[in-house]
Amino acid sequence: MITKGVKQLCAEAEAVIETMTVAEVMKVKDDPNVELIDIRDVRELWRDGAIPGAWHVPRGMLEFWVDPESPYAKERFQSGKKFIIFCAGGLRSALAGLAVHQMGLAPVAHMRGGFGEWKAAGGPVETVEQK
Numbered sequence: 001m002i003t004k005g006v007k008q009l010c011a012e013a014e015a016v017i018e019t020m021t022v023a024e025v026m027k028v029k030d031d032p033n034v035e036l037i038d039i040r041d042v043r044e045l046w047r048d049g050a051i052p053g054a055w056h057v058p059r060g061m062l063e064f065w066v067d068p069e070s071p072y073a074k075e076r077f078q079s080g081k082k083f084i085i086f087c088a089g090g091l092r093s094a095l096a097g098l099a100v101h102q103m104g105l106a107p108v109a110h111m112r113g114g115f116g117e118w119k120a121a122g123g124p125v126e127t128v129e130q131k
Contacts, residue, residue, distance in 0.1 A: 010094040019094070020111050021113070022121045025086075025118070028084075035084070036054035038050060039058065049125040049126055050126055050128050051126075052124050062096055063103065066100050083100070085109070086111035086114050087114045088116055089116050
């Protein structure tokens, strides 16, 4: 029997990391010191589209790309920029944000409501072609 559910884990994550609303993210999305990180599965991008300029980082690779000692490390994560992580609805991004925060990545935030709320709020969306 599990002792904590996803909702409790996400609430605990949001108590530690910065949680931004879609409106707040829309205000900073073009800031050169901000990096939007889309952790959705690539099939979600193909189906639903993506936020223009967001960097797709598969959720399963996030910690490996962040860790400079990993063979999969991405220099981009060493930029000192603010990383705002989002997923479809804001649950995976809360957990992912906490994980990279615990690794020492800073500053990091997650977008409450995710891509679904972004799209509903009229945020720009681009089509992602299947490769």
